[in-house]
Amino acid sequence: MTKKMILLNASPRKNKNTAQMLESVMKGAQEAGAECELIHLVNMNFKGCMSCFACKRTGNKCNGLCAYKDELRPLLEKILAADAFVMGTPIYWSYPTGMFRNVIERLLFPILRYDLDEKTGGASKYIDKKMKTALIYTMNNTPERYDLVNYGTILAPDQQYMEMMFGSCEVLNSFNTWQFPDYSKYDSSAIDVKEKQWFRDNQWPKDLQAAYELGKRMVE
Numbered sequence: 001m002t003k004k005m006i007l008l009n010a011s012p013r014k015n016k017n018t019a020q021m022l023e024s025v026m027k028g029a030q031e032a033g034a035e036c037e038l039i040h041l042v043n044m045n046f047k048g049c050m051s052c053f054a055c056k057r058t059g060n061k062c063n064g065l066c067a068y069k070d071e072l073r074p075l076l077e078k079i080l081a082a083d084a085f086v087m088g089t090p091i092y093w094s095y096p097t098g099m100f101r102n103v104i105e106r107l108l109f110p111i112l113r114y115d116l117d118e119k120t121g122g123a124s125k126y127i128d129k130k131m132k133t134a135l136i137y138t139m140n141n142t143p144e145r146y147d148l149v150n151y152g153t154i155l156a157p158d159q160q161y162m163e164m165m166f167g168s169c170e171v172l173n174s175f176n177t178w179q180f181p182d183y184s185k186y187d188s189s190a191i192d193v194k195e196k197q198w199f200r201d202n203q204w205p206k207d208l209q210a211a212y213e214l215g216k217r218m219v220e
């Protein structure tokens with residue numbers, strides 16, 4: 001049966017770094033035979049978790065799907081029915097964007113059940129949904145600065161929560177991305193443009209290739 005992959009772009013830019021990484025993932029998945037849908041969140045009207053707790057009511061029929069009805073809900077339903085799910089986001093002020101966070105809240109919280117799991121002694125889940133997932137982060141920082149400012153620690157919980165809910169989650173980082181078409185036209189003297197250009201010429205093609213391979217791997 002044809003596998004289905006849903007990809008979400010949580011960058012406001014529809015054709016820049018994050019979008020291009022996602023397009024490469026999609027290409028890899030499509031070439032491996034998957035049916036893919038890439039959705040840009042920027043024009044969608046949705047909120048984060050409203051804390052209505054409809055998904056925690058005893059006897060609720062949510063089945064792990066957020067009860068709050070807005071433009072995101074049908075998309076969440078699609079994700080829960082997919083075989084693979086990828087979300088990409090730029091890093092803004094050391095964190096994923098608000099759009100990314102809203103999706104994480106609305107996708108993961110309805111699956112979490114506050115009842116005790118007898119086997120693990122931890123919280124349980126309303127559904128046992130297994131699928132391949134991945135998170136893609138693009139950022140200005142270099143790998144060295146990523147370590148220095150502890151981005152690994154900041155970003156780790158989202159990967160862990162995705163693993164907890166869906167059984168797997170790979171992470172792909174793209175560092176020191178190209179932000180403007182022409183740096184000479186922007187106030188950017190603190191930026192080492194030569195170093196950025198080096199990343200653009202040498203690292204960026206490798207990042208796109210890694211994204212392509214990730215897409216293939218996820219649906220094979």
Ligand SMILES: Cc1cc2nc3c(=O)[nH]c(=O)nc-3n(C[C@H](O)[C@H](O)[C@H](O)COP(=O)(O)O)c2cc1C
Pocket residue numbers: 011012013016017018019089090091092093094095138139140141177178179
């Ligand atoms: C509001 C804003 C805040 C940002 N904050 C950070 C940051 O804290 N760390 C970082 O490495 N890059 C930061 N960046 C750079 C972006 O993460 C980076 O350019 C990213 O690749 C942009 O993705 P896009 O091309 O898909 O829009 C910021 C960019 C913007 C617009």
